Amino acid sequence: MRAPGKCPRLIQITFQKGIYLPEIDLWLDPPHSRQKAFISHAHSDHVGRHREVICTRLTQNLMNLRNAAGRRTQFSDLEYGQTLQLSGFELTALSAGHIMGSAMLHVRRIRDGASLLYTGDYKLRAGLTGQPAELKEADTLIMETTFGLRKYVFPTAAEVTRMIGDFVSKTFTEGGVPILLGYSLGKAQEIVAALRGIQNPVMLHPHIEKVSALLAPHLGPMPEIRAWDECNPRGHVLVLPPHVPQIQSLKEKFKCKVAMVSGWGLDPSAKYRYRTDEVFPLSDHADYPQLIETVERVKPKIIYTVHGFTREFAADLRAKGLDARALGQEEQLDLSL
Ligand SMILES: [Zn+2]
Structure with missing residues (x-):
């Protein structure tokens, strides 16, 4: 199996108390206060008091309502379908279908087209409120796997x-x-x-x-x-x-x-x-079939799983011949790929 992260085309990622994209100096939903972060949605385990935050306007409003942003936090709005250029990369927000305002982040390196999709929390099933999720193909997929066991199949x-x-x-x-x-x-x-x-x-x-x-x-x-x-x-x-x-x-x-x-x-x-x-069992997360569907539609070269049954789901993907790696809590402490 190809060593994860060694392929020069892939966007560089480090995992060190959070997910970090060093080429853009950007953290993805970091648990600790950082200089610059993308916040996927306003649930308390994803927000933080960072200096610069990229998120949707609704997420910003919800963070302010719940007093979850720092007093000096500078927000950059990124709405669904909008693209922001940063350090030679294009950042595009996509609806995540998780809660109101929730967004995935698609990252594309302009010089060679290498791409990455970070799902944050998401679901593909249409909810009763909010917009349905939108997926986009990417070389690297970082996906949440809260319900990453075969037995988790939700009713409609x-x-x-x-x-x-x-x-x-x-x-x-x-x-x-x-x-x-x-x-x-x-x-x-x-x-x-x-x-x-x-x-x-x-x-x-x-x-x-x-x-x-x-x-x-x-x-x-x-x-x-x-x-x-x-x-x-x-x-x-x-x-x-x-x-x-x-x-x-x-x-x-x-x-x-x-x-x-x-x-x-x-x-x-x-x-x-x-x-x-x-x-x-009404959930705002993807169930097992939706997780599999996500991998099939994004067509990644490498997959990282975060949250929930990370190891089990990554093992299921490897059994299908895919390059998948679980990002567990202990790995998040100090793992550079
Ligand atoms: Zn959430």
């Missing part, structure tokens, strides 16, 4: 929407209050979109309401939203982030049924782990 968004609708109807019929749990940014908006066909109004926890208000112009038609009032939840569908203290008190005072919304719902033990009545 329409199927999960039906499951959520059935859960809500059954809970009301039994005289209870349905509670749906999802992270404030991304999943909560998908949950609310899944409730579009529900007759009852929806109450959003204030953390979710704050994010949803910023995203409202991009979300399309929504069910009726009422102001949060945890003393009078009857007749409403409640959407809360996981782990907020109100969940327990609501369960004690009212006849609540609680469902987590997460891709990990595919694991049979998920509802015991989350201590909920149900878990619905």
Whole structure:
């Protein structure tokens, strides 16, 4: 197998407490504060207080809303399909389909056309909100593999929407209050979109309401939203982030049924782990077939896997004759290729 990174045509990458492109002096979603970084999306494990940040305007607005940028951070907007020239390279943002504002980064070295695609978090399946992902061929593919095991095959968004609708109807019929749990940014908006066909109004926890208000112009038609009032939840569908203290008190005072919304719902033990009545597998990540499809469509010469089942997925790709390498946590500490 060709030694990874030795081919002179490939764009140089180093992995040292983050992914770094030395030819452009650019970090990709670095976990520590850096001079210049591309931020793929506004989830807390991808943002940081860097001096210069390249991201979409929506990601910038979400970072500012959550106070996740440094006071002196300088932002460069890069919208889907737009290209920025930097140190002899072209940087193009592509929709990642993960959450609102999420972007992949396609990098092309102008002098010889060598290319790289960094996916960040992504999914290919059309979500209920936001734009679908767009892929582009590249010599080097750095991809997330959160659900990189064969057993992770998600149902369609329409199927999960039906499951959520059935859960809500059954809970009301039994005289209870349905509670749906999802992270404030991304999943909560998908949950609310899944409730579009529900007759009852929806109450959003204030953390979710704050994010949803910023995203409202991009979300399309929504069910009726009422102001949060945890003393009078009857007749409403409640959407809360996981782990907020109100969940327990609501369960004690009212006849609540609680469902987590997460891709990990595919694991049979998920509802015991989350201590909920149900878990619905609506994910904002790619499942295994989508990960394979990504490799087939990008046609890379070399693949690096990050996040989740990196080793397992890279091994599956090697079994197909591809040059794939896992980038695990310990490798990120000090690995230069
Ligand atoms: Zn994310």
